[in-house]
Amino acid sequence: MSGAPAIPALAVRGLRAGYGRGGDIVRGIDLDQLPETILAVIGPNGSGKSTFVKALAGLLRPREGSISITGRDVTGLSAARRVVAGVAYVPQEKNVFATLTVRENMQLATEFLRRRAGTGREQEERVLTLFPELADRGRTLAGNLSGGQRQMVAFACALLANPEVLLLDEPSAGLSPRFVSETMEAIVRVRSAGTTIVLVEQNVQAALCIADAVMVLVAGRKSLEAPAGQIRQADLADLFFARAA
Amino acid sequence: MTAYLVTILVIVAIATLVGLALNFQWGCAGLVNFGVAGFVALGAYATALLTPVVGWFAAMLAAAALSALLSVFLALLSIRLADDYLAIVTLGFGEAVRLVLLNEGWLTGGALGIAGIPRPFASLIAPEHADFALLGFAVALVGIVYIILEALVRSPFGRVLRALRDDPVVAASLAKPVLILRIKAFAVGGAVMGLAGAMHAFYMTYIDPSQFTAITTSYAFMAVIAGGRGSNTGLMIGAGTIMLLLEGTRFLKDLIPALDGAQIAALRLGGVGVGIVLLLLLRPQGLLREPQRKAASLLADPERADAADPSLPASHPQEI
Amino acid sequence: MIGQLLLNGTVSGLLLALPALAVSLTFGILKFPNFAVGGSLTLGAYAGWVFNTQLGFQIVGASLLAAATVALVSVLLDVAVFGRLREQGSIALMVASMGVSLILENLCRFVFGNATRSLDVDVARPLRWAGLRISHEQIVTAAAVLGCLVLLHLVLRTTPLGRAMRAVADNPTLAAARGIEREVIVRLTWAIIGLLTGLAGVLAAIDRAVEPLVGWSYQIPVFAAAILGGLGSPLGAVLGALAVGLSEELATLVVPTSYRQAVSFAVILLLLLVRSQGLLGARAVRK
Numbered sequence: 001m002s003g004a005p006a007i008p009a010l011a012v013r014g015l016r017a018g019y020g021r022g023g024d025i026v027r028g029i030d031l032d033q034l035p036e037t038i039l040a041v042i043g044p045n046g047s048g049k050s051t052f053v054k055a056l057a058g059l060l061r062p063r064e065g066s067i068s069i070t071g072r073d074v075t076g077l078s079a080a081r082r083v084v085a086g087v088a089y090v091p092q093e094k095n096v097f098a099t100l101t102v103r104e105n106m107q108l109a110t111e112f113l114r115r116r117a118g119t120g121r122e123q124e125e126r127v128l129t130l131f132p133e134l135a136d137r138g139r140t141l142a143g144n145l146s147g148g149q150r151q152m153v154a155f156a157c158a159l160l161a162n163p164e165v166l167l168l169d170e171p172s173a174g175l176s177p178r179f180v181s182e183t184m185e186a187i188v189r190v191r192s193a194g195t196t197i198v199l200v201e202q203n204v205q206a207a208l209c210i211a212d213a214v215m216v217l218v219a220g221r222k223s224l225e226a227p228a229g230q231i232r233q234a235d236l237a238d239l240f241f242a243r244a245a
Numbered sequence: 246m247t248a249y250l251v252t253i254l255v256i257v258a259i260a261t262l263v264g265l266a267l268n269f270q271w272g273c274a275g276l277v278n279f280g281v282a283g284f285v286a287l288g289a290y291a292t293a294l295l296t297p298v299v300g301w302f303a304a305m306l307a308a309a310a311l312s313a314l315l316s317v318f319l320a321l322l323s324i325r326l327a328d329d330y331l332a333i334v335t336l337g338f339g340e341a342v343r344l345v346l347l348n349e350g351w352l353t354g355g356a357l358g359i360a361g362i363p364r365p366f367a368s369l370i371a372p373e374h375a376d377f378a379l380l381g382f383a384v385a386l387v388g389i390v391y392i393i394l395e396a397l398v399r400s401p402f403g404r405v406l407r408a409l410r411d412d413p414v415v416a417a418s419l420a421k422p423v424l425i426l427r428i429k430a431f432a433v434g435g436a437v438m439g440l441a442g443a444m445h446a447f448y449m450t451y452i453d454p455s456q457f458t459a460i461t462t463s464y465a466f467m468a469v470i471a472g473g474r475g476s477n478t479g480l481m482i483g484a485g486t487i488m489l490l491l492e493g494t495r496f497l498k499d500l501i502p503a504l505d506g507a508q509i510a511a512l513r514l515g516g517v518g519v520g521i522v523l524l525l526l527l528r529p530q531g532l533l534r535e536p537q538r539k540a541a542s543l544l545a546d547p548e549r550a551d552a553a554d555p556s557l558p559a560s561h562p563q564e565i
Numbered sequence: 566m567i568g569q570l571l572l573n574g575t576v577s578g579l580l581l582a583l584p585a586l587a588v589s590l591t592f593g594i595l596k597f598p599n600f601a602v603g604g605s606l607t608l609g610a611y612a613g614w615v616f617n618t619q620l621g622f623q624i625v626g627a628s629l630l631a632a633a634t635v636a637l638v639s640v641l642l643d644v645a646v647f648g649r650l651r652e653q654g655s656i657a658l659m660v661a662s663m664g665v666s667l668i669l670e671n672l673c674r675f676v677f678g679n680a681t682r683s684l685d686v687d688v689a690r691p692l693r694w695a696g697l698r699i700s701h702e703q704i705v706t707a708a709a710v711l712g713c714l715v716l717l718h719l720v721l722r723t724t725p726l727g728r729a730m731r732a733v734a735d736n737p738t739l740a741a742a743r744g745i746e747r748e749v750i751v752r753l754t755w756a757i758i759g760l761l762t763g764l765a766g767v768l769a770a771i772d773r774a775v776e777p778l779v780g781w782s783y784q785i786p787v788f789a790a791a792i793l794g795g796l797g798s799p800l801g802a803v804l805g806a807l808a809v810g811l812s813e814e815l816a817t818l819v820v821p822t823s824y825r826q827a828v829s830f831a832v833i834l835l836l837l838l839v840r841s842q843g844l845l846g847a848r849a850v851r852k
Contacts, residue, residue, distance in 0.1 A: 059738060079741035089742045097735045100728065108732055111725045112744035157743065277656060279600075279663065322837045329598050329796070330837060332659060333788045336600075337830035340785055348823050459781075463667060466660060511674035511777075518667030522646055525653070525661050 007071045009035040009196035010056075010165050015065035017055040024063065025051040027220035033165075033213070035070070038187065038197045040211035040228070042204050044240045048220040049200045050092065053167050056198065057089035058082035069164055084116050088163035092170045095154035098143030102134060102153055105142050109157035118162035126193070127159045130186060148179040155186065165196045172203045184210050204236060216240075251376045255448050257488040258383035262441035263461065264468040264484035265387075265394055265477060270434035272469050272480070273398050274427055275410030276324070277332040280339030281465050284312045284435050286457035287342060288442020293359040293452055294352070301365040301447070309439040316435025320428040331431075339462065346454040358453025362446050383444055390437055395477050397433065406430050463517040464491065470524040487520070568697055570814045576703040578790075578810020579710040580772060583765035584783060585790035585802040586717065587758040593734040593797035594754045597655035601642070601662040602762060602787055604669030606780030609635045609766020611673045614775045618685045627684075628709070628767040635763030638669075639755040648751070666780075674777040682775040684767070706768050713764065714803060717757070721799070730754060734797070782826065786813065789829035793836055808832075 012031040018024045025048045033039050041049050054060045056067060058079035066075045074085050083089075097105050110119040128135055131152050137145070142153055151171060158166060168187070172180040180203065188210050191197055201207035208214065214231050216224040216239050223239050224231075263285060270276045278284075288308035295304035319338055323330035346353045353359065370378045397403050405426060446452050464487060472483030491513060504512070584602050591599035612634040616627035642665060650657050691700040721727035732740040733750045741747060769779055790809045794801025809829055816828040 057742060059741060078746065080744045080746045083742065083744040091739065091742065094736055094739060097732050097739065099735045100731060104728055104731075107725075108728050108740075108743050108745070110744075112729065112746075161744070275656070277659065322834060329655065329659070330792070332600075333598065333792065334833060334837065336788070337785050337833055341827045341830045344824055344827050348821065459667070463663075466663070470660075505678070507679040508675050511671040515668050515671030515675065518664040518671065521664030522661055522668065525657055525664070526646065526649055 006034055008032040008068075009037075009070055010039075010198065011066075011068040011071075012056070013066045015052070015055060015067065016063045017051055017060050018063065019051075019060070025220050026055060028065070029217075029220075029222050031215065031222070031225070033196060033198070035164075035196050036191055036194055037212040038191050038199055038210055040204075040207035040214045041198060041200045041217060042202075042207060042214065042236070043217035043223075046219075047217040049217050050169055051220075052217065053089070053169050053198065053200050056165075057087060057167055059089070080112070083161055083163075084113055086116070086162075086164035087167065088158035088161045088165070089167045090154045090158045090169060090171065092173055096142040096145075096150050096157070098141065100142060101138060102140050102142055102145070103138035105153055105157055106134070106160060109160040113161055116162060119160060123160055123162050127156050130159070130189060131156050147174050148176070151175065151179070151183065155183075159190065159195075163195060165198065166190065167198045167200075169200045170202055171199070172201060172206055180206050248376065251380050253489065253492050255376070255380050255383050255444075256492065257485050258380070258387050259441050259444050259448065260464060260468065260488045261387050261481055261484040262390060262437060262444060263465045264472070264480050265390055266434040266437035266441065267465045268469045268472065268477060268480045269394050269397070269437070270431055271466075272472075272476070273403055273410070274406040274430035274434075276320070276427060276431050276434075278335045278431075278434070279332050279462060280319075280335030280337070280342070281438060282457040282459065282461040283335075283339035283342035284316065284438035285442040285445065285461055286346060286454070287315065288312050288439030289446040289452050289457070290346065290353060290359070290442075291439070292443040292446040293362045296363050296446075301363065305440060305443045308443040309436040312439030312442070313432040313436040316432045317428055320431040324424060324427050324431070339459075343454055343457070346457075354453070356454060358451060360451040362450045362452070364447045364450065379448055383448070386440065386444060390440065391477055391481070394433075394437070398477065402426070402430075460514055460517065463514070463521065464488070467517055467520045467524065470521060470528065491517075568695070570817070571811065572697050572699065572703070574811035574814030575807060576707055576810070577772070577813065578807035579707050580765065580768050581783065581786055581790050581806035581810055582710055582803045583713060583761045583768070584787045585794070585806040586714075586799055587761045587765075588787055588791040589794065589797055589799050589802035590730075590754055590758055592791070593799075594730055595647070595658075595751060597658040597662070598788070598791075598796070599662050599758075600659060600784070601665040601669065603780040603784040604666035605635055605639065605759065605762040606766040606769055606783055607673050607777060608638060608669045608780075609763035610770035610775045610779050611677060611766075612763065613767035613770055614677075614682055614684055618682075624684065624686050624705075624767075624771075628764055631767050632760045632763035635766065636756045636759030639759030639762070640752055643752060643755045647755075648748070666784075670777055670780060677777075679777060684770050684775065686771060702771050706772065709764065709768060713761065717761075717799070720757075726750075726753065785826060785833075786810075786829040789833045789836075792833055 010031065010033040012029055015026055015029045015031075016024045017026040027048075029052065031039075041052065043049050051060065055062050058074070058077055058081070062075060066073060068074065069086050072085065074082055074087065077085055079089075097108070100108070106124075110116075110123075113119050133149070134152065134156055137149070142150060145153065155168075155171070171183050171187070175183060184206055187197060187199065199207055199211065208228055208231060211228040213225065213227050215222055216236065218239060224235075263281060267278060267281060270278050288311070291308040291311050292301075292304045295307050298304075299307070315338070319334050320331065323334045347356055349355070350357075364375065364379060365382055366378065367375075409423065409427065445456070449456070468480060468484040468487050470483075471487060472478075472480035584606060587605075588599055588602055591597065609631050612631035613624075613627045616622045616630045617624055620627075622630060646661055646665060647658060650661055686702070689701045691698045692704075693699075719727075721731060729740065729745045729750050730753075732743070732745060733747055737747050740750075766780065769783060773779055773782070786809050787806075790806035791802050792805070793808055794803065794805030809832060812832055813825055813828045817825070820828065
């Protein structure tokens with residue numbers, strides 16, 4: 001690519017985070033992610049992937065370090081403000097309001113984001129084009145949907161916020177293989193529409209298929225970061241198991 | 246003057262017993278009991294009614310047993326659900342006891358209460374030493390209860406209780422052994438409250454429903470919060486300090502003649518409320534640092550990770 | 566005779582519905598059983614009394630002002646007390662709310678004394694209809710409560726605020742990830758709770774009297790109603806309140822009136838024996 005170096009869509013410096021009075025789970029991570037790319041974050045269980053993403057989302061206050069979105073420092077922002085600043089998050093579980101209808105879930109996705117541009121009618125239409133099934137299910141309680149359908153709603157709600165950076169925590173978890181590939185396809189389409197995506201995944205194969213870059217987390221630290229093309233599965237096995245905490 | 250000192254010390258001793266009991270139920274086992282006054286009243290009335298019939302020792306045992314029995318009943322009903330229910334149920338129990346005491350005059354003497362309660366060893370002690378003797382008795386009782394409770398707290402029983410108190414995920418198992426342990430703990434506390442009631446009856450020699458009110462319950466909570474969680478020594482200090490302070494405020498009436506009876510009462514009771522709130526705000530360590538004790542106890546399956554983070558309540562669809 | 570009891574029970578049930586709703590909302594959104602409801606009712610009663618008899622407002626105006634007063638106090642209490650204790654868990658909040666109830670009740674006792682007072686309401690002849698005796702107070706209470714319930718229902722179901730409140734009750738973490746500041750919703754919830762309880766306090770004053778223990782006397786029935794309906798379910802709280810009101814009245818057929826209070830307690834015990842989740846509540850699971 002020629003031209004001036006792009007401002008990273010997501011820039012992380014020295015990030016440390018943990019829960020309550022416990023120790024650091026995320027132990028110092030530096031990261032620059034180019035815009036409109038998919039970064040797969042993989043690693044063994046307990047490596048801190050979920051914690052990392054929660055810290056990015058603002059659900060966990062970083063103990064040290066900084067997070068920037070397209071050059072704007074968002075480290076001090078609460079989760080709610082971070083959404084307005086352009087970060088959207090899809091948690092792994094409980095990612096919809098089960099006691100509210102699909103329509104209400106989607107209304108809530110933008111109702112409190114007045115100050116964010118691009119969350120209006122047009123975006124709604126774009127999202128519905130991506131997930132046409134949602135239009136019919138407006139009145140259904142989100143809790144009554146199947147796992148795959150809920151995933152769709154969760155995804156759609158995050159997109160409605162017109163995020164610059166979209167954080168996905170194991171979107172393939174619990175889905176059948178067909179749904180997994182559909183989900184991955186949807187993620188690629190979202191990237192094409194201009195969003196930068198951080199994808200935490202246990203399903204390494206699925207993630208590697210669509211990722212532009214890969215970051216391996218082991219015991220809270222970055223043990224590898226490389227373009228997807230340069231990764232071989234064999235290397236990963238070494239990393240996952242040899243460098244156990 | 247000495248007479249007054251003896252009075253205060255006996256009152257402190259009785260309050261300490263109540264505090265030790267609540268400390269075991271709440272500080273150690275994490276069970277909230279808003280009906281403390283009711284259990285103490287039960288012990289007092291049982292003692293008053295039975296001492297003339299079976300002697301003071303048997304009456305004391307009966308008081309403890311009755312209180313323990315009702316504790317088991319209430320705990321059985323509610324702990325299997327959630328501790329919030331226990332709080333509400335014990336609150337109701339306290340009120341129910343008060344109503345029964347007031348209305349069943351044939352048994353309890355109604356608002357007039359029961360007078361002429363014989364004291365332990367009454368026949369053996371000269372009248373001028375009666376209060377001293379009772380103080381000695383009270384202190385001995387407190388000592389024995391302290392030793393027993395302290396032993397329980399340090400025993401495997403106590404350790405399990407504290408682990409259950411701290412870890413809602415573990416405690417969420419509806420396993421019978423878990424429930425039984427907590428019910429037992431509640432009953433032990435109940436028994437001690439019954440003993441405190443017996444002590445109260447012996448000391449006052451005259452009881453009526455107005456002696457067992459929200460003040461008793463609130464004082465106990467304040468003592469436990471002040472003293473620190475599970476620590477019986479801390480509790481003794483807490484209970485002692487609070488009772489001394491509160492007895493001291495009886496003099497307020499003389500110092501500030503402008504205040505009438507209702508206002509003094511309001512200051513004292515309101516002061517306890519302030520004390521509870523301030524202690525909770527300023528002394529979060531010890532009793533109420535509960536990083537795992539999240540959200541409504543009625544919620545199932547707190548997300549593991551969220552359960553570890555105090556600022557994120559456990560999520561569970563609560564429909565409103 | 567039965568009809569009169571049913572009528573009285575329904576109206577007193579309606580009166581309970583407002584504070585029961587408040588407890589339900591606290592439980593659903595703030596995640597703890599709020600024992601301050603008793604003290605808040607008392608505060609509402611006295612505020613109403615002051616506005617009505619001391620400052621000359623008509624009862625309607627006095628009620629609204631009383632409601633606003635309790636709303637303000639509730640929000641301040643959240644700022645000063647409950648907000649700071651949120652991280653300590655529901656038990657700390659529960660005990661603190663008990664302390665707060667004591668403070669509110671005794672504040673009133675300190676300022677106004679123990680004397681029983683009453684509001685300045687027009688004394689009108691009760692209506693007679695189908696053999697029933699319907700007092701003006703009952704009509705006013707029923708109308709006020711029903712109005713509130715409808716309003717609250719509309720807010721919860723159709724407004725963004727209502728959606729946000731339900732979202733926070735459902736999943737506070739996710740709500741944050743959707744741009745909803747939990748603190749803001751919590752403060753607004755306290756305001757609503759205050760409005761409901763304040764108004765209920767005035768209605769309670771009309772029903773009974775203005776004295777320091779008026780709120781406390783409702784504490785158990787209110788909780789019985791909230792539990793009956795399933796803690797956290799507003800509709801359930803209303804139904805539960807009606808059920809408690811009716812059972813208290815009907816119980817007078819078999820039990821002396823002095824035991825009226827105990828009826829609610831018995832209801833709670835029975836419920837716990839029989840049906841752990843109340844009428845409409847979430848399944849109760851140990852912690």
